[in-house]
Amino acid sequence: MLTGFCVEDHVKSALAEDIGFEDISSAAVEGDAVVRLNTREDGVFCGADVFRTVFALLDSGIKIKFNFKDGDRIKKGDCIATIKGPAKWIFTGERVALNYIQRMSGIATETRKYQDAVAPHKARIVDTRKTTPNFRAFEKYAVKCGGGMLHRFNLSDCAMLKDNHIAAAGSITAAVKKLRENISFTHKIEIECDTLEQVKEALNCKVDIIMLDNMNLVQMKDAVKLVGSKAIVEASGGVNIEAVNDIAACGVDIISTSAIVAGARVLDLAFDM
Numbered sequence: 177m178l179t180g181f182c183v184e185d186h187v188k189s190a191l192a193e194d195i196g197f198e199d200i201s202s203a204a205v206e207g208d209a210v211v212r213l214n215t216r217e218d219g220v221f222c223g224a225d226v227f228r229t230v231f232a233l234l235d236s237g238i239k240i241k242f243n244f245k246d247g248d249r250i251k252k253g254d255c256i257a258t259i260k261g262p263a264k265w266i267f268t269g270e271r272v273a274l275n276y277i278q279r280m281s282g283i284a285t286e287t288r289k290y291q292d293a294v295a296p297h298k299a300r301i302v303d304t305r306k307t308t309p310n311f312r313a314f315e316k317y318a319v320k321c322g323g324g325m326l327h328r329f330n331l332s333d334c335a336m337l338k339d340n341h342i343a344a345a346g347s348i349t350a351a352v353k354k355l356r357e358n359i360s361f362t363h364k365i366e367i368e369c370d371t372l373e374q375v376k377e378a379l380n381c382k383v384d385i386i387m388l389d390n391m392n393l394v395q396m397k398d399a400v401k402l403v404g405s406k407a408i409v410e411a412s413g414g415v416n417i418e419a420v421n422d423i424a425a426c427g428v429d430i431i432s433t434s435a436i437v438a439g440a441r442v443l444d445l446a447f448d449m
Contacts, residue, residue: 178225178317186310187229190272199268209263209449211270213256216444219285221250222321223277226314227257230273235265247284247321256445270447278442279311280318286440287322290420290433297424299411299431302327306434315437327432335359336366336387348374352381366410375399379406388428389413396426 215221221244231238238261244250259266290301301324307315316326328334337351345351348367355365366385367378372395378386379402388399390413403409408429415423415433423431 178313183226183229184233186314187226187233187272187276190275191230191233191269194272195268199264202264202267205264205267207263208261209259209266211259211266212448213259214446214448215250215252215254215256216446217252219250219281219443220288220322221248221256221277221281222246222284222318223280223314224257226276226280227273230269230276231259231261231265234269235262237261238265238269247323249288259447266447274445274447276314278445280314280321281443281445283315283318283437283440284322285443287319287324287436289417290431290436291323293417293420294424294431295421297421297427299424299428300325301420301436302410302430302432303437304412304432304434305330306438319436322436324436325430334364334366334385336368338368339370339389342368348377349381352378352383368412369399371395372398372402375402379403383407385410385430387412387432393422393426396423396428400427 224242224246228240231240238259240257240259242257244254244256250256287301294301303316303319303324304327312329316329319326328336335355337348337355342348342351345354352365352367364384366387367383368387368389369375369378370389370391375386385408386403387410388396391399396411400409410430410432411423411426411428412432415431416435420431
């Protein structure tokens with residue numbers, strides 16, 4: 177369930193964008209309708225609460241019965257839900273409702289593919305901040321429904337020093353020293369490392385997370401041995417579905433990739449009378 181985020185306001189804005197002054201196509205539609213939400217391909221369903229909110233805002237008389245919950249695997253031909261109520265308002269909300277759940281289900285499906293692909297290794301698949309502006313909460317929720325874990329939600333969650341931060345400070349050591357003078361003791365510190373020498377320097381600074389950025393498999397294995405249990409090891413860069421199991425086999429704890437969100441396509445869901 178999406179919590180801590182004003183879903184209703186987001187949906188109101190989406191409906192206002194789509195409807196405009198009036199849904200002139202549905203203005204003459206009368207009576208009730210029974211519509212099924214079906215899937216035309218296999219995947220992972222996500223977005224039930226958002227879907228329900230769309231129709232609740234349009235007409236309280238619309239009733240929805242879900243046959244699946246968020247995170248459930250669905251098969252081509254499955255009826256995900258049945259929608260009953262005033263036909264006009266069902267037709268008016270159809271596109272907005274589908275836009276939400278097709279996008280969210282697509283991300284959940286792609287995440288599940290990646291998490292399944294790293295078996296039997298311990299690595300967990302996580303997202304990045306490469307998300308759609310003002311849609312991050314929905315996309316990150318979809319990652320969770322697909323079995324992934326979440327990276328930082330925004331810039332205030334965790335301190336991540338990347339190559340430009342390090343270059344501007346002069347070194348990892350200098351950057352971490354300055355950072356610790358300014359952040360709360362509750363924040364973790366992550367360092368992006370391109371080389372084993374940088375990994376050693378980051379360890380000397382006693383950081384919490386070490387990101388292995390665009391390292392090859394040999395370098396990653398060496399880095400994992402070097403770090404041991406002193407920090408969480410994250411692999412990032414060049415991650416795709418073909419390479420992800422080999423990366424996991426290096427012993428990393430986390431594999432972060434934008435592919436599960438930015439590269440996910442929508443799942444083919446449809447309303448059928």
